[in-house]
Amino acid sequence: MAGFLDNFRWPECECIDWGERRNAVASIVAGVLFFTGWWIMIDAAVTYPTQAEMNHAFHTCGVFSTIAFFMINAVSNGQVRGDTYGEGCLGRTEKEVAPGLAVFFQNAFIFFSTLIYKFGRTEDLWG
CATH class of the missing domain: 1.10.10 (Arc Repressor Mutant, subunit A)
Structure with a gap:
């Protein structure tokens, strides 16, 4: 699977030079998505605090995804x-x-x- 998106190129935009800013933009977008995912789940846990309203086992998927995120990027x-x-x-x-x-x-x-x-x-x- 390595090299799956190696040949993919973003459409060229002459108004923005992505060359030196690619890592910064990718890090910011990934951080915002990561934060948003956890924020949604924390909001749901606060809104529905009891086991009857929302099963606490639902947090398991997010925990495993977070561990996988760190393992993949290591x-x-x-x-x-x-x-x-x-x-x-x-x-x-x-x-x-x-x-x-x-x-x-x-x-x-x-x-x-x-x-x-x-x-x-x-x-x-x-x-």
Whole structure:
């Protein structure tokens, strides 16, 4: 999926030079969208404070989206494309992808088992 929008170009506008301001504009727009999303949910939580009016589990989606936002932005685009890798200790590998897949699947299975263990059980049987 890396490079999906690499060839996409905004329509050229000669009145604004986006070259040096692209990062600032993207950061401001992303921050406003992030703030707006949380503001809407906080407003709904204040407007409907009880469990009967709004289920508190609805906040889970926003929390996971926020965690995903930070996780996605913690990795540079060059690392995703493989541009930053060279030869050496952490360099590119030709055929040995099994260790990387093992780490990925280990963490994926632990993540899903955590979700199932947390939300798949009922506390009614403990009493």
